Amino acid sequence: MKEVIIATKNSGKAKEFVRMFEPHGFQVKTLLDYEEIEDIEENGTTFEENAIIKAETVSKQLNRAVIADDSGLVIDALDGKPGVYSARYAGEQKSDEDNMTKVLRELNGVEPSKRTARFYCALALAVPGQDTVTVHGTCEGVILDEKRGTHGFGYDPIFFVKEKNKAMAELLPEEKSKISHRAVALSHLAKLLPEVFKGE
């Protein structure tokens, strides 16, 4: 089977990529399978910059085609925060619970019509000897005032998906993988994959 490497250490993302790549006939490997690769400093100012940093760093180390995902939650009432700081919003411990608690506290008292937000996902594809390509996808929603649902990861329990009329964490994995920011971004990248992986 063809193999694609995703430069992520996030097990929630990893599961979603396994599901989304299956129909394309790819087996997914992540940095959870390459423990020797050290943490990469994500010091870009945009999702695209961070995705490129992660994809190119790992592509150079392995001399292989690598995809990276940089994503996060963009909340209008917080001027776009947590944005590129989504993973560490409440501190270096990268706790989903602490991050959600911080967002809910900051939006305390903000009326529903002003709680609009979107998930954003940038994907970068780095191939040795080629220019790196980026694509992105978004998913529009509203920040709830309490957590709902048990699926997914990250901010999913406090993100109400307009299109589905449910919290993201209330969607089954197969539903999220059709409509998420990550799914939209990957749909843009999909057309490039046959050419990049034709030798495999």
Ligand SMILES: O=P(O)(O)OP(=O)(O)OP(=O)(O)OC[C@H]1O[C@@H](n2cnc3c(O)ncnc32)[C@H](O)[C@@H]1O
């Ligand atoms: O950098 P890698 O190793 O891929 O893993 P990470 O968790 O640090 O990933 P990011 O730097 O891209 O930070 C993204 C954060 O945004 C949040 N996030 C991204 N996609 C999400 C999704 O589909 N559902 C809920 N939260 C999401 C979640 O808190 C992630 O930790």
Ligand SMILES: [Mg+2]
């Ligand atoms: Mg990260």
